[in-house]
Amino acid sequence: MVQISPSFKIESETIDNDHRHLVEIINEITKAIDDGQPGECARLVPDFVAFTKQHFDREEALLAGLSYPLLEKHRRHHISLDDKLQIMLNLAARVVEHPPARDSLRKELVYFLLDDVINEDLNFKKFLAEVETDAAGSDK
Amino acid sequence: MQGLHIHGIHHAYGDTDVLNNVSLTVPAGELVCLLGPSGCGKTTLLRIAAGLEKLQAGSISIDESVVAEPGLELPPEDRKIGFMFQDYALFPHLTIRDNVSFGLFRQSKQAARDRAMEMLEQVGLTRHADDYPHMLSGGQQQRVALARALAPAPRLVLLDEPFSGLDSNMRARIRQETLTMLKQTNVATLMVTHDPREAMFMSDRIKVMGANGQVLQSGRPVDIYYKPVDEYVARLFGPVNMIEGPVAGGRLETSFGPVDSEDIPDGQIMRVLIRLEGLSLHYHSGAPTDVPVDVLTAHLLGDSSIVHIRMREGPNKGVEYRARVHGSFDPTAHGQVWARVDPRCIFQYPNPEDGR
Secondary structure (H helix, E strand, O other): OOOOOHHHOOOOHHHHHHHHHHHHHHHHHHHHHHOOOHHHHHHHHHHHHHHHHHHHHHHHHHHHHOOOOOHHHHHHHHHHOHHHHHHHHHHHHHOOOOOHHHHHHHHHHHHHHHHHHHHHHHHHHHHHHHHHHHHHHHHO | OOEEEEEEEEEEEOOEEEEEEEEEEEEOOOEEEEEOOOOOOHHHHHHHHHOOOOOOEEEEEEOOEEEEEOOEEOOHHHOOEEEEEOOOOOOOOOOHHHHHHOOOOOOOHHHHHHHHHHHHHHOOOHHHOOOOHHHOOHHHHHHHHHHHHHOOOOOEEEEEOOOOOOOHHHHHHHHHHHHHHHHHHOOEEEEEEOOHHHHHHHOOEEEEEOOOOOEEEEEOHHHHHHOOOOHHHHHOOOOEEEEEEEOEOOEEEEOOEEEEOOOOOOOOEEEEEEEHHHEEEEOOOOOOOOEEEEEEEEEEOOOEEEEEEEEOOOOOOOOEEEEEEEOOOOOOOOOOEEEEEOHHHEEEEEOOOOOO
């Protein structure tokens, strides 16, 4: 089971909640694989992909609102993940009839979330903290 | 998450950046490879993870515990890490058993001895327990190094070019054995290599590093090979055929037919790269895109041959390319030969010298 450890927290409620929800979907998918319910797993992967895209949109909007200076780079990174999302959809389409696809899917989901999504999001953790500190200072 | 989590590592020697915002995750039971040329910073990253090099910026966690971040630096012996180096790094004055039990200093002598023998049994070297390293072959010494790395049941194993000191037959055997043992122990493993084939064989994920200490591409071996993000990554896997030309009407004409360049503006000079193994040769034309070629030379390498071909007709008549074909190829056995391209092995990138 995947868990978000403190080292993966961005300390932004919106983004951390999104990450938490992505983890929940991954754990549901993993459970479906372990319980021998590949049909359920195939149904959940498009949800994961759709929610990931919504998360990217929410995150970009949030960062744009805060004038994050590396937004364009982060946006390009999101676009570069389209292929990986497609790989997951392809694997999901095969999990019912092709058992080895299940382990590949499980692995792909974990790397995607931890390595490609959260690790990249950690790049703006410091920026968000600084924005919050500035805002708190100006409220005084 | 069980495993290794590295985030935001920057590292410089003086004014020279050797690592530039490197992040990676290695879940328990997985093997991630850092692939890149000498000097790209991959060994430095391994040394920082091990605690052999002081962290300058970023953070490192192993199994949820922070082992290094600014202001905190756990010594190597407290990180529960196993190492395996290119030169084996066995102590010449210690027996094989004592080499394996060396890192078990927190256990009683008897427990350490028992664990060492257990590990030597796993690598098939119990009969050499009382020998000294110089009495063993390179492959056997590397097995001892693996046994020593895994003896303390580490949370993370770091491999630095572990097989490069071995001859090719021994290397293939030892890396298979190493991979099997690492997977059996379910430990997170971070490996460094400059050998793309080794990275492809061993890894669950590959991180390709460039000369500027940045990660250029991260993905499954199949993605790195078939979807390289740029020319540098494409060329890592060996020589390629290169065709340059301008895009016209959303396509670029090559000797082997048009390449789709829909999103690229007309007039942009592009480079098309074709892997040698992406060109196959046939004695009969079987597809409308097959093109007739003359064979100039063929060099048998054992499991494959490098064949030098020349376009026989068309606007590119006389242009030469190379192909890698399976097994031997006898150009005198047949007359006409046809070349066919595997579309998965064609890549196009902007020409870096085209200033638009």
